[in-house]
Amino acid sequence: MASRARPLRPGVWGVGGGWVAAAALLLLTLGTTAAVLWRAGAAPLPGAADWVAVRFTVMQAAASAAISAALAIPVARALARRSFPGRGLLISLMGAPFLLPGIVAVIGILHVFGRSGWISQLLGRFGLPPLEIYGPVGVVLAHVFFNLPLAVRLILQGWRDIPAERFRLAASLGFRSRDINRLLEWPMLRAILPGVVLAIFLICLTSFVVALTLGGGPRATTVELAIYQAFRFDFDPGHAAMLGVVQFALCLGATLVALWVTAPTGFGAGLDRPLRVWAASGPLARLVDAAILAAAAAFLLAPLLAVLLAGLPALTRIPASLGQAALRSVVMAGLSASMTLGLTLALAHAALSRGLAGRLAEAAGMLTLAASPLVMGTGLFLLLYPIMDPTSAALPVTVVVNAAMAVPFSLRVLLPSLREVDADYGRLSESLGIRGWTRLRLVTLPRLRRPIGFAAGLAAALAMGDLGVIALFGNPDQPTLPLEVFRLMGAYRTEAAAAGAVLLLALSFGLFWICDTWGRNADA
Amino acid sequence: MLTLDHLSLTLGAFRLEADLTVPGPGVTAIIGASGSGKSTLLAAIAGFLAPVSGRILWNGQDMATLAPGDRPLTMLFQDQNLFPHLSARKNVALGLSPALRLTAAEWARVDEAMARIGLGGLENRLPAQLSGGQQARVALARVLLRARPLLLLDETFGGLGPALKEEMLDLVARLSAETAATVLLVSHDPDDARRIAPQTILVADGQAQPPVATADLLANPPPGLRRYLGT
Numbered sequence: 001m002a003s004r005a006r007p008l009r010p011g012v013w014g015v016g017g018g019w020v021a022a023a024a025l026l027l028l029t030l031g032t033t034a035a036v037l038w039r040a041g042a043a044p045l046p047g048a049a050d051w052v053a054v055r056f057t058v059m060q061a062a063a064s065a066a067i068s069a070a071l072a073i074p075v076a077r078a079l080a081r082r083s084f085p086g087r088g089l090l091i092s093l094m095g096a097p098f099l100l101p102g103i104v105a106v107i108g109i110l111h112v113f114g115r116s117g118w119i120s121q122l123l124g125r126f127g128l129p130p131l132e133i134y135g136p137v138g139v140v141l142a143h144v145f146f147n148l149p150l151a152v153r154l155i156l157q158g159w160r161d162i163p164a165e166r167f168r169l170a171a172s173l174g175f176r177s178r179d180i181n182r183l184l185e186w187p188m189l190r191a192i193l194p195g196v197v198l199a200i201f202l203i204c205l206t207s208f209v210v211a212l213t214l215g216g217g218p219r220a221t222t223v224e225l226a227i228y229q230a231f232r233f234d235f236d237p238g239h240a241a242m243l244g245v246v247q248f249a250l251c252l253g254a255t256l257v258a259l260w261v262t263a264p265t266g267f268g269a270g271l272d273r274p275l276r277v278w279a280a281s282g283p284l285a286r287l288v289d290a291a292i293l294a295a296a297a298a299f300l301l302a303p304l305l306a307v308l309l310a311g312l313p314a315l316t317r318i319p320a321s322l323g324q325a326a327l328r329s330v331v332m333a334g335l336s337a338s339m340t341l342g343l344t345l346a347l348a349h350a351a352l353s354r355g356l357a358g359r360l361a362e363a364a365g366m367l368t369l370a371a372s373p374l375v376m377g378t379g380l381f382l383l384l385y386p387i388m389d390p391t392s393a394a395l396p397v398t399v400v401v402n403a404a405m406a407v408p409f410s411l412r413v414l415l416p417s418l419r420e421v422d423a424d425y426g427r428l429s430e431s432l433g434i435r436g437w438t439r440l441r442l443v444t445l446p447r448l449r450r451p452i453g454f455a456a457g458l459a460a461a462l463a464m465g466d467l468g469v470i471a472l473f474g475n476p477d478q479p480t481l482p483l484e485v486f487r488l489m490g491a492y493r494t495e496a497a498a499a500g501a502v503l504l505l506a507l508s509f510g511l512f513w514i515c516d517t518w519g520r521n522a523d524a
Numbered sequence: 525m526l527t528l529d530h531l532s533l534t535l536g537a538f539r540l541e542a543d544l545t546v547p548g549p550g551v552t553a554i555i556g557a558s559g560s561g562k563s564t565l566l567a568a569i570a571g572f573l574a575p576v577s578g579r580i581l582w583n584g585q586d587m588a589t590l591a592p593g594d595r596p597l598t599m600l601f602q603d604q605n606l607f608p609h610l611s612a613r614k615n616v617a618l619g620l621s622p623a624l625r626l627t628a629a630e631w632a633r634v635d636e637a638m639a640r641i642g643l644g645g646l647e648n649r650l651p652a653q654l655s656g657g658q659q660a661r662v663a664l665a666r667v668l669l670r671a672r673p674l675l676l677l678d679e680t681f682g683g684l685g686p687a688l689k690e691e692m693l694d695l696v697a698r699l700s701a702e703t704a705a706t707v708l709l710v711s712h713d714p715d716d717a718r719r720i721a722p723q724t725i726l727v728a729d730g731q732a733q734p735p736v737a738t739a740d741l742l743a744n745p746p747p748g749l750r751r752y753l754g755t
Contacts, residue, residue, distance in 0.1 A: 424604050433591070442624055
């Protein structure tokens with residue numbers, strides 16, 4: 001019989017907290033957008049250059065998302081079914097470029113793929129011309145570098161959510177690789193891929209640092225970059241506001257599609273045994289997986305290595321300003337990540353309700369994707385301007401915006417797992433009278449430890465490396481670490497910038513590593 | 525005494541009616557074909573499914589306003605009766621305190637119940653480190669501590685071998701006798717009913733029949749049951 005009928009009453013937790021969280025996010029996104037709209041009412045309509053920016057924004061995001069997701073499937077699969085020394089390290093590495101502060105990653109990519117980078121030098125030995133990565137190719141390359149690993153980790157989570165028991169059953173039924181594909185892996189991918197592609201598409205729509213450093217000019221200006229330029233260089237808030245509306249419409253459209261296509265999985269619970277895929281234990285399958293993993297590791301490691309080689313020697317001569325900026329950034333990242341987790345858990349619980357209420361809660365979590373940080377920044381600037389000097393509120397505003405910006409990723413990671421915990425242990429908990437905070441403490445948090453660790457790590461590292469809102473508000477006396485690195489770069493203090501990049505790298509990774517390791521220890 | 529008063533349940537297009545009384549204590553079996561609505565009936569009694577109409581009464585008290593955990597009953601599901609991240613001991617202790625805040629005396633009762641039910645020495649194992657029979661015992665030890673007057677078993681021992689299943693059924697019968705509990709045992713196997721349930725409720729054709737003596741029912745099965753038994 002259909003024994004999945006719902007309890008008579010919804011969980012008490014989440015209903016209240018979820019709506020508070022949703023309201024806060026609505027205020028941040030729609031509220032700031034309304035401020036932008038109100039201002040843009042007096043602004044000129046988009047001109048030809050603006051439409052070129054829109055087209056480029058969409059094309060590069062689509063290309064980046066498709067390439068990242070397609071390349072991620074074989075890598076995630078190889079990681080899911082192989083166990084080898086260094087596997088844990090490689091999985092951590094898969095988190096790396098996404099966590100890599102944009103400014104650091106760009107320095108690394110230029111060292112490898114740039115005009116005078118490693119590959120160009122190699123080409124030069126054979127008399128070939130150097131690579132030219134400024135422009136559309138560079139933007140897409142950098143976006144794939146950033147997002148391929150995110151796709152791998154999200155898809156890997158999908159593989160993990162297929163209970164090992166199913167693979168054991170498949171082995172006992174004599175499934176070939178092809179059958180496992182069709183009956184176990186493809187349904188999981190079909191459920192998870194649309195969300196992955198759209199998440200990356202949205203990240204690339206609003207990506208700022210990459211366009212700022214590798215794009216620019218008529219061929220490769222994104223809307224986000226155009227907002228920044230209108231604000232900082234042209235001092236034209238009206239134009240910036242109009243572009244903010246365009247950006248919001250773009251993101252909203254993509255977000256609605258994302259909500260429409262995602263479907264829940266229904267694999268049920270297993271008993272926490274390690275994953276083994278019997279059908280894929282042949283020597284050829286092993287060799288192919290090894291080659292895939294090696295290629296992925298090389299692509300992701302090279303830019304990191306380049307940054308370290310350039311920055312480590314300069315670390316001993318680090319300016320004092322960098323140390324202060326670093327301390328400031330760490331505190332802000334911790335605050336941001338805590339806010340993100342609180343918001344996400346509240347929203348995820350509210351999203352469990354059936355029907356419209358649940359969908360609305362989920363939509364509220366995705367809303368921060370639809371409002372880019374620069375749109376939020378522009379809106380907050382316009383809102384704060386009449387009351388106070390916006391630059392004096394730059395740090396708290398950055399903390400809040402960064403917390404909100406990490407919610408969609410964190411929700412994507414947590415919500416499917418929470419749904420499964422609810423499906424598997426909701427009735428048992430209800431029947432034993434385990435409710436409210438007790439349920440959160442005894443059942444939900446322990447079962448969600450792995451995704452919570454991952455989500456917290458993401459949120460902290462993203463906040464640590466953010467260079468968006470802070471660039472817009474920019475208070476020169478209280479810079480964050482990424483802003484200080486960017487400033488050193490702009491001042492051609494290359495050596496100090498490289499040292500700052502290494503420091504930023506270490507701190508971002510350190511924060512992520514602490515959180516993610518805590519989560520993955522759930523397997524121990 | 526459990527009374528289903530003109531109870532009507534729907535789940536999608538499926539509809540089930542019940543108007544009957546289960547006198548307690550003792551074991552009453554609920555048998556019927558797969559999909560006949562046995563589990564739906566149990567879900568409604570446990571509070572997971574709101575009736576369309578009618579009432580569910582325990583000793584004359586309507587249970588409609590009670591949340592599942594507050595009803596005078598314990599339910600064991602087909603599977604997922606244990607939390608995989610909690611030790612056997614903690615899984616049992618949830619029967620005394622859903623918040624896992626137990627006094628030393630209560631922890632002693634947990635250990636005592638586990639020892640009594642044959643789980644001595646396995647207290648700190650995780651469910652995945654226990655056999656199917658041991659997992660069932662952990663769930664039963666918790667039933668013992670919850671000490672609710674009504675116990676609902678939804679094909680709970682379906683995954684166990686015949687000998688082990690019989691052992692568990694006998695254990696249930698013994699616990700029921702010792703604690704004067706009323707047990708509703710959903711099963712698709714008439715032998716389960718024959719073994720420990722003096723009375724049986726037959727669920728067929730969208731109706732849950734009032735309980736009758738198991739021996740009579742199985743000796744002279746009505747057409748609906750005969751079809752299912754294949755006799």
